[in-house]
Amino acid sequence: MTPPRKRQVRLIVSLTLAVLLASGLIYTSFSAASPALTPSQLLRQGRAGTDIQLTGTVVNHSVVDRANGAVDFELADRTGGGPAVEVDYSGSVPPTFEAGRELIVTGELKGRTFVAQPSSMVTKCPSKYSAAPSTT
Numbered sequence: 001m002t003p004p005r006k007r008q009v010r011l012i013v014s015l016t017l018a019v020l021l022a023s024g025l026i027y028t029s030f031s032a033a034s035p036a037l038t039p040s041q042l043l044r045q046g047r048a049g050t051d052i053q054l055t056g057t058v059v060n061h062s063v064v065d066r067a068n069g070a071v072d073f074e075l076a077d078r079t080g081g082g083p084a085v086e087v088d089y090s091g092s093v094p095p096t097f098e099a100g101r102e103l104i105v106t107g108e109l110k111g112r113t114f115v116a117q118p119s120s121m122v123t124k125c126p127s128k129y130s131a132a133p134s135t136t
Contacts, residue, residue: 035052035053036052036053036054036055036104037052037053037054037055038054038055038056038077038078038082039054039056039075039076039077039082039083039084039085040077040081040082040083042054042085042109042114043083043085043112048108048109048110048111049108049109050108051106051107051108051117052106052107052108052109052114053104053105053106054075054085054087054104054105054106054107054114054116055078055102055103055104056075056076056077056078056085056102056103057075057076057077057078057080057100057101057102057103058073058074058075058097058098058099058100058101058103059073059074059075059076059084059099060099060100061099062074062084062099063098063099068090069090070088070089070090071089071090071093071097072086072087072088072089073086073087073089073099074086074087075087075103075105075114078102085109085112085113085114086112086113086114087105087107087113087114087115087116088113088114088115088116089105089116089121090116090118091116091117091118091119091120091121092119092121093121094121094122094123096123096125097121097123101123101124102123102124103121103122103123103124104121104122104124105117105120105121105122106120107120
């Protein structure tokens with residue numbers, strides 16, 4: 001085989017391997033993702049026993065600190081409507097966790113209670129932008 005032909009074969013083999021590796025990485029990334037649901041979607045679909053990301057707003061006056069460092073609270077849709085889901089959470093609680101804050105937790109639904117995985121809580125930062133006051 002001539003040197004230019006060898007280079008061409010090596011290039012084709014290298015590009016084929018690169019495409020296969022990229023395809024495998026993309027497939028693994030998307031297949032490992034947990035679905036993100038709001039509390040009303042979670043209760044409507046009733047996916048017990050599967051890992052789910054639950055996203056919503058902490059309901060006012062629902063946070064209960066337990067003696068073992070765990071926290072119980074209710075999570076409702078961001079829009080404020082719909083049912084709330086009780087969440088059992090253990091693990092590190094972010095300093096920004098409070099009632100009215102939007103957050104995401106990963107876990108599974110057991111009955112009507114969402115049991116979150118330890119240290120899976122992520123709080124969303126409040127927007128630093130607000131609507132301008134109306135001039136009317």
